[in-house]
Amino acid sequence: MHGTNRKKRAPKPIISVLMPVRDASDTVKEAVESLWRQHFPSWELIAVDDGSRDDSAAILQACAAADPRVKVVRQPPRGIVAALTAAAGMASGQFLARMDADDISLPDRFGAQLEMFNRIPSLALCGTKVQLTGHGISCGYRRYEVWLNSLITPEDHARECFVECPIAHPTFMMPRIWYESAGGYRDTPWPEDYDLLLRIWQAGGRMAKPDAVLFEWRHRPQRLSQTDPRYAPEAFRKIKRHYLPGSDTPLYQWGAGEVGKLWLKDWQAEAKKGGLRPVAVVDINPRKIGRIIHGFRVIGPSELPPPGLCWIAVTVGAPGAREEIRDWLVPRGYREETDFLFLGIL
Structure with a gap:
C-alpha cells in the first residue's frame, strides 16, 4: 500500500521563539534549558547566531542535536532587526514569542500567555511581569521594573504606552497575524521593540500581561539597550x-522641568521643519508662570482651554507627579487618552 512507510510529519508547533544570539556563550545554554522546562511543550526555537566570535553557535548546535525543536541559523553580524526578521521568516508557529540569549523563561510562561489570548478578545501582544537579575542594576531600572509589573490589563497598557515601552521585549508573545499585519520588525532610529508595539497599538491591538512574574530579565552593562544610540532618551x-x-485641537505641553525642557527643545526643532508645536507650556511653579522657556510661554493650569478644546501632552517624570496631574485634570472633565496623554519618562 502506497505511503505506508512514509514518516509522519511532526505537527507544527503552536509557538515559535525568536532568539537573536551574539557572543552569549556564557548564558545561552541556560536560556535554552529554561525553554526545556516549559510546561507547555508545543514550541520551536529559532536561534539566529548573528556573527558570534565565541562558542555560542557550537552550544546552540549541541542543543539542536539534543532536541529537534531547536533550530539554528548562522549569519554574519547584521544586527538585531535582521536576526529577528530571519527568525520570523523561518517560524512555523501560530504565535511568535521573543527571548534573548541571556534571560530565563519560567516554566509557566508560555501556558499563562496563551491563556491570556484565550481570555481577552482582540489581544494582540502579551508580555509578562519580570524580575530583574544581574549586577549593577540602577534605581532607574528598578523603577522601570516596578512600573512594568504594575501594568496588567489592556486598559493599563493603553493608558501608559507613551510613558515608556510597557512590555519588556524579551517577554513579547503575539499572534503571527498581528506581527505580519503590523509589518514586522523594522530598522529605525529608535528601539525596534517599541516601534513594533506602537504600530500594533496604532492598529487597535490590545496588550496585557498575566498577573505573575514569569521571566528573569538579566541586566548586563554590555546589553544593546545600554550601548546603542537607538535606545538613548532622545530616541x-x-x-x-x-x-x-493626531488631534484637531491645539496642543499644550504640561511640564517645564528638566524633562519638559528637553521636549520643548525638540518641539522647537520640529516646528522649524513644519512639525507640531505646542501653543504654550503648563507648569505649577509660580516662578515659571509668565516666563518664556525655549520660545514657549509658560501658563498656569487654570489658563488651559476647557476639555475638548485642547490636547495636553504631559512630559513630567518626577515620582508621583503623574498622579497629581491626573487628579487635577480628571475632576475638571479632561479625559485621559482623549484630552491628555502622559509622555514623560519614569
Whole structure:
C-alpha cells in the first residue's frame, strides 16, 4: 500500500521563539534549558547566531542535536532587526514569542500567555511581569521594573504606552497575524521593540500581561539597550512624537522641568521643519508662570482651554507627579487618552 512507510510529519508547533544570539556563550545554554522546562511543550526555537566570535553557535548546535525543536541559523553580524526578521521568516508557529540569549523563561510562561489570548478578545501582544537579575542594576531600572509589573490589563497598557515601552521585549508573545499585519520588525532610529508595539497599538491591538512574574530579565552593562544610540532618551522622545495621536485641537505641553525642557527643545526643532508645536507650556511653579522657556510661554493650569478644546501632552517624570496631574485634570472633565496623554519618562 502506497505511503505506508512514509514518516509522519511532526505537527507544527503552536509557538515559535525568536532568539537573536551574539557572543552569549556564557548564558545561552541556560536560556535554552529554561525553554526545556516549559510546561507547555508545543514550541520551536529559532536561534539566529548573528556573527558570534565565541562558542555560542557550537552550544546552540549541541542543543539542536539534543532536541529537534531547536533550530539554528548562522549569519554574519547584521544586527538585531535582521536576526529577528530571519527568525520570523523561518517560524512555523501560530504565535511568535521573543527571548534573548541571556534571560530565563519560567516554566509557566508560555501556558499563562496563551491563556491570556484565550481570555481577552482582540489581544494582540502579551508580555509578562519580570524580575530583574544581574549586577549593577540602577534605581532607574528598578523603577522601570516596578512600573512594568504594575501594568496588567489592556486598559493599563493603553493608558501608559507613551510613558515608556510597557512590555519588556524579551517577554513579547503575539499572534503571527498581528506581527505580519503590523509589518514586522523594522530598522529605525529608535528601539525596534517599541516601534513594533506602537504600530500594533496604532492598529487597535490590545496588550496585557498575566498577573505573575514569569521571566528573569538579566541586566548586563554590555546589553544593546545600554550601548546603542537607538535606545538613548532622545530616541525615545523621537518615537513618541512620531506616533503621537493626531488631534484637531491645539496642543499644550504640561511640564517645564528638566524633562519638559528637553521636549520643548525638540518641539522647537520640529516646528522649524513644519512639525507640531505646542501653543504654550503648563507648569505649577509660580516662578515659571509668565516666563518664556525655549520660545514657549509658560501658563498656569487654570489658563488651559476647557476639555475638548485642547490636547495636553504631559512630559513630567518626577515620582508621583503623574498622579497629581491626573487628579487635577480628571475632576475638571479632561479625559485621559482623549484630552491628555502622559509622555514623560519614569
